[in-house]
Amino acid sequence: MNPIYERVPWLLIARRNVARTPVRSALAALGIVIGVLAIASLGVFGATLQFSVTQNLGNIGNDLTVSPATSQGVQSLTDRDVRDVERAAASDVVVPVKQDRGVVSYGRERSIVPVYGIERPGELLAASDGRIPTPLRSGALVGSGLADRLDVHAGNSVTVDGKTYRVKAVLAQQSGITALNPGGGVVLPPAAVAGSGYDQIVVRAADARAANASAMAIRDRLNARQERVTVFEYASLSEQIGSVFDVVNTFLVGIGAISLVVAGVSILNVMLMSAVERRQEIGVLRAVGYQKRDVLVIMLAEAVLLGIAGGVAGVLLSVAAGLVINQVVLGDPLFTFAPRNLGYFAAAFAFAFVTSLASGLYPAWKAANRNPVEALRS
């Protein structure tokens, strides 16, 4: 006899019984396959979607904006504020921004657009045409959207509020959400923008954790005595988006779980039929000295074998589906093996195991507790 069966002999009976009605067993296991596939591939699909969206969000979590605490009557940020922020966030890029609106005209086109006064725009923005001088002392940078609309190129001259500026660069289009996106406006030297002080300070840290540390340092330094500034952490935005996805994912996996429960019902059905058909055999087992518990274990083993077979097949198919999904959506099939996805595979398999065990309980209990005299009556 096979050494496995020597150690767990009831498995022999269980396995042979599963093989006795191959089509029926295969169909019951197929139910589990579909359930596992639904849970795991919906989970993986959700994770892929989330990853793809957060990737589009880019490094938004690294950014902060510091703005005046308008609720406390502070209308603008001073040079002292900028220095304080620079000290608090010493290792980060700190870019003070003045903001206004102005009329831009080029040729016959006229348009009211946001106007930004930034001394060192090159630290946050990139050019698609021309070059961004650092610092920006003269000339203008035109946002990509506005440049398209006005058909402006580097080297042209535009008029902003009646003054003429040479276009030093057209800004590159920015994907996703960023703290500063002057795509529809123009960037001028700070002195060219009306108003004293700054409207916001954009701080870009190396990563989200550094951004959070900087935000706390800035609040400590500037708001210690009275509230002068409001710090907005973009990380909170991506966290919110993340938690929305978590809810969506749980919902998707929950739908998948329903199909696994249906699969459990089909195992229940198969096991009940099997218990009825093998009434006399089970009676014989009881007669030759099998305890109720032994019969219970044999029947449960059958149900669990179906669950395990279906679970393994389901996980393999889900991995295949994951590879395809991730290749198509992310272009990286190996994302299928991200820890979170491995968690979905494991959870789907565990759920299949538990479902089959739970489905087997009632038929097994019924078979084990049938009176052997009744069972043996022909």
Place this chain on the structure above:
Amino acid sequence: MPVIETRGLTKTYESGPETVHALVDVDFAVEAGEFVSIVGPSGSGKTTLLNMLGLLDEPTEGRLSIAGRDATALDERERTQTRKRFVGFVFQQFFLIPTLTARENVEIPRLLDRDGETPERAADLLRKFGLGNRLDHRPSELSGGQKQRVAIARSLVNEPRLVLADEPTGNLDRETSSDILAEFRRICDEGVAVIAVTHDELVEEYVDRTVEIVDGELTR
């Protein structure tokens, strides 16, 4: 000392408004090595008595002892254990498990004991019954007589003191029946008691004695 002994064994059950007396005050004993048949008309209580002797059913009244031990008041678990230790069963329809080979069927009663010697003992028993070349055949590949031999081998694998047979020749032709009864005779000669419930007159030629049961009472 008898292998099995009953005193005043009585079984009654309610069937709708009526009370059925399946067994009435049965005193019965079988010695080791004895081959006893129980005969009687249908519904006379033969099978009920056999089930009682095999601890598959509980008496309403009376006492039952197996191998000198009182088995009347055992709980379900202990009765199963006692059955496993002392009793073997042979059935009219053989009741072999169709998914298991002849040898595995014989091993069944001891399969869960993880005893390394069981397979060899099962094979020995089958050889003894002339099935040495059928060890790995499934029941569907065996004739009726061969199936019943496998069933007898199964009843003996746990080295019982008592074999209970319910119509063991009921599904067999006359020649095969003779062979099977001769096997039972051999078993008795090795010291095992055999009790067979039967309609088959052929059995009378092989048994040491016959008891008759009519309406739940022993008459002979």
